[in-house]
Amino acid sequence: xxxxxxxxxxxxxxxxxxxxxxxxxxxxxxxxxxxxxxxxxxxxxxxxxxxxxxxxxxxxxxxxxxxxxxxxxxxxxxxxxxxxxxxxxxxxxxxxxxxxxxxxxxxxxxxxxxxxxxxxxxxxxxxxxxxxxxxxxxxxxxxxxxxxxxxxxxxxxxxxxxxxxxxxxxxxxxxxxxxxxxxxxxxxxxxxxxxxxxxxxxxxxxxxxxxxxxxxxxxxxxxxxxxxxxxxxxxxxxxxxxxxxxxxxxxxxxxxxxxxxxxxxxxxxxxxxxxxxxxxxxxxxxxxxxxxxxxxxxxxxxxxxxxxxxxxxxxxxxxxxxxxxxxxxxxxxxxxxxxxxxxxxxxxxxxxxxxxxxxxxxxxxxxxxxxxxxxxxxxxxxxxxxxxxxxxxxxxxxxxxxxxxxxxxxxxxxxxxxxxxxxxxxxxxxxxxxxxxxxxxxxxxxxxxxxxxxxxxxxxxxxxxxxxxxxxxxxxxxxxxxxxxxxxxxxxxxxxxxxxxxxxxxxxxxxx
Amino acid sequence: xxxxxxxxxxxxxxxxxxxxxxxxxxxxxxxxxxxxxxxxxxxxxxxxxxxxxxxxxxxxxxxxxxxxxxxxxxxxxxxxxxxxxxxxxxxxxxxxxxxxxxxxxxxxxxxxxxxxxxxxxxxxxxxxxxxxxxxxxxxxxxxxxxxxxxxxxxxxxxxxxxxxxxxxxxxxxxxxxxxxxxxxxxxxxxxxxxxxxxxxxxxxxxxxxxxxxxxxxxxxxxxxxxxxxxxxxxxxxxxxxxxxxxxxxxxxxxxxxxxxxxxxxxxxxxxxxxxxxxxxxxxxxxxxxxxxxxxxxxxxxxxxxxxxxxxxxxxxxxxxxxxxxxxxxxxxxxxxxxxxxxxxxxxxxxxxxxxxxx
Numbered sequence: 001x002x003x004x005x006x007x008x009x010x011x012x013x014x015x016x017x018x019x020x021x022x023x024x025x026x027x028x029x030x031x032x033x034x035x036x037x038x039x040x041x042x043x044x045x046x047x048x049x050x051x052x053x054x055x056x057x058x059x060x061x062x063x064x065x066x067x068x069x070x071x072x073x074x075x076x077x078x079x080x081x082x083x084x085x086x087x088x089x090x091x092x093x094x095x096x097x098x099x100x101x102x103x104x105x106x107x108x109x110x111x112x113x114x115x116x117x118x119x120x121x122x123x124x125x126x127x128x129x130x131x132x133x134x135x136x137x138x139x140x141x142x143x144x145x146x147x148x149x150x151x152x153x154x155x156x157x158x159x160x161x162x163x164x165x166x167x168x169x170x171x172x173x174x175x176x177x178x179x180x181x182x183x184x185x186x187x188x189x190x191x192x193x194x195x196x197x198x199x200x201x202x203x204x205x206x207x208x209x210x211x212x213x214x215x216x217x218x219x220x221x222x223x224x225x226x227x228x229x230x231x232x233x234x235x236x237x238x239x240x241x242x243x244x245x246x247x248x249x250x251x252x253x254x255x256x257x258x259x260x261x262x263x264x265x266x267x268x269x270x271x272x273x274x275x276x277x278x279x280x281x282x283x284x285x286x287x288x289x290x291x292x293x294x295x296x297x298x299x300x301x302x303x304x305x306x307x308x309x310x311x312x313x314x315x316x317x318x319x320x321x322x323x324x325x326x327x328x329x330x331x332x333x334x335x336x337x338x339x340x341x342x343x344x345x346x347x348x349x350x351x352x353x354x355x356x357x358x359x360x361x362x363x364x365x366x367x368x369x370x371x372x373x374x375x376x377x378x379x380x381x382x383x384x385x386x387x388x389x390x391x392x393x394x395x396x397x398x399x400x401x402x403x404x405x406x407x408x409x410x411x412x413x414x415x416x417x418x419x420x421x422x423x424x425x426x427x428x429x430x431x432x433x434x435x436x437x438x439x440x441x442x443x444x445x446x447x448x449x450x451x452x453x454x455x456x457x458x459x460x461x462x463x464x465x466x467x468x469x470x471x472x473x474x475x476x477x478x479x480x481x482x483x484x485x486x487x488x489x490x491x492x493x494x495x496x497x498x499x500x501x502x503x504x505x506x507x508x509x510x511x512x
Numbered sequence: 513x514x515x516x517x518x519x520x521x522x523x524x525x526x527x528x529x530x531x532x533x534x535x536x537x538x539x540x541x542x543x544x545x546x547x548x549x550x551x552x553x554x555x556x557x558x559x560x561x562x563x564x565x566x567x568x569x570x571x572x573x574x575x576x577x578x579x580x581x582x583x584x585x586x587x588x589x590x591x592x593x594x595x596x597x598x599x600x601x602x603x604x605x606x607x608x609x610x611x612x613x614x615x616x617x618x619x620x621x622x623x624x625x626x627x628x629x630x631x632x633x634x635x636x637x638x639x640x641x642x643x644x645x646x647x648x649x650x651x652x653x654x655x656x657x658x659x660x661x662x663x664x665x666x667x668x669x670x671x672x673x674x675x676x677x678x679x680x681x682x683x684x685x686x687x688x689x690x691x692x693x694x695x696x697x698x699x700x701x702x703x704x705x706x707x708x709x710x711x712x713x714x715x716x717x718x719x720x721x722x723x724x725x726x727x728x729x730x731x732x733x734x735x736x737x738x739x740x741x742x743x744x745x746x747x748x749x750x751x752x753x754x755x756x757x758x759x760x761x762x763x764x765x766x767x768x769x770x771x772x773x774x775x776x777x778x779x780x781x782x783x784x785x786x787x788x789x790x791x792x793x794x795x796x797x798x799x800x801x802x803x804x805x806x807x808x809x810x811x812x813x814x815x816x817x818x819x820x821x822x823x824x825x826x827x828x829x830x831x832x833x834x835x836x837x838x839x840x841x842x843x844x845x846x847x848x849x850x851x852x853x854x855x856x857x858x859x860x861x862x863x864x865x866x867x868x869x870x
Binding site: 126129130131133138139141143145149150151152153154155157162164166168171377378380382383404406475476477478479481482483484485486487488489 | 721723724725726727730731733734735736758759760761762765772774775776785787788790791792794795796797798800801802803804821822824
């Protein structure tokens, strides 16, 4: 009789090979203990380490823990017959679907080169007519305020006394124009969450709770917290809304525009269950739309319900996925009362998304930010809101470019996880994260020490802020706000005319 | 004449002289002051603004306009005659141009009042700004150089001393004079692009390059200002108009917007002042001028000098009796006032303010 399972597996070849140096290996079995994907085993009869390479996802955990550096991972050498259209990925995806009959799932964001506009933008520097500024000698300001700004100030002057008659709406104060993007407790571990919270506090920025509520231990970090309200409304209550400094309504996400979320029952541990206010081990389903928001006027009602609840003391923002119509939608969102708008472009990460959505739906962050900023200015409502770029920001230079295109600040999600050890192996949806980040398995979550996790995040933010200062100084700019929307400082490389027009930048080689 | 060249930026010399008692004096003085700093310009732009020079027409708006040819002139005059009562229109008197003054365009001035019925629904000054913006944006080959009352801007391509002689500024008398000698870093010479730049009775002479140009221009777009002049200094004139005239901020507050104190410096202020300055910075972050600059701004009743937050461009001020002097270099002051009562270098970001009637 034919074993159907074996037959199916026959079509797929392992993606990675494990290279083991038997001379170095002491059979300490650390790799067996640490690999959460089950690659390693031990045959006690032959006293041999057995390797099941088909299970390897290239998470590097084994290599990192091997005390004698006996291990290596290599992409399997298997060439398909050359074909420019039938690339390997298409073929393998069909093999997987033919086996499972399921839509393909993946973790992290779109991994396709085609969406990468940041790489095709270069920055400017001063020469002669405008001195560059040395950030080691001169002040260089990165402080940023997120929230609605008045169009003008009314200041009464009585002799030399000034009286401010304009009330400044609530603002989020950032020491550097970066925040940690929404990643829920549930999709990531408690250790990861508290690392983010501590790092946000130490660096003078904010982290976002994501849609999974706020663990009771983390209320202490409220001054550096943005609480999220998403379609599942997990863990949303008055104390939660009041716990943070800002509130974000999540409509959509760049990794999966138009799609809800599904956290499987295995991840609903006791702690997650209590925080989310749902029974343990039941699936946590976030509907694709909010079931009380079927129109822009419904969104307005939710924005003002949240403002009323928190007595207009906190900025309330709205996050949407970057799609074709983002700019008119954003205009509506601002008019509906949002104090900040988050545009999450393709490239943005996720714990789990249908692969075909992740890779094919939505538009790249730089194009979305440029068109939204332009639209809000044309309509004269840009002052009424802050614009946050999110999705696929990997470096200080990506962030700087997003700000020069028009964002007030950026969100980073994946980059923060990488600082904590994530290898972008795209297995978040399996719950097996061997680095203790995207999992609720206590054995695995213990691997991330929040003290070290937060320290590494703080270091990364410090490094980025030093890089910001170098880049700004080179342009002869000493305050980040003078870069905001300053597209003159950008030039495009290998972009077509329409791309350049949408981005509102000139081509490299064109002068002022 | 190429009318709309690429945007130019550059380095320059500036000077300003005012009499606080509003006593008028000849343009000869400012001409001598700016001429001694000839090294700071390269013959590609010079200009002067003068206040109090048209006492006979002090209630009318004075438009100085440059035209490429007679056709542009007819278009603009047709346009103006619909919305304005023109009390007088005449050629701006000039002398035979010196060598550095290249191909002068047609230079005309008008003294006019808006027709009330056309402007009644709007603030009169907004109406003037709209006219200036519309003509400068839409009529190729015509350019409104200045549009204030009892003031005018005289500028063009050439060394400032040659431009001054060409316009016969020694024959005018005013109580505030501001001068500019230009050293642009590209070679296009365009008469409209010379300084000072003006809107209503604001005039600005600017030495510097604005690294925040893109941000400032987009900020101004929020408030309906369209930059047309192909020089980054234009935004300064519009920022003064927005902040000073439309938002009613005083000159100290405006200088706190344009050259904001550093966040760290705010920590030293009392809580009320800190709150005010924080509000200013948060609200007007898009108006912060970054990059090196020193500038002199004039209005009918005041002259203000301001430098950037790091003092990357020079500015010297001096006082002698009722006279206030400002200049890129001390020589510009000593040339016309060898022994002033006081002479000093203003601190970075701190304005020097002279009021008429002080």
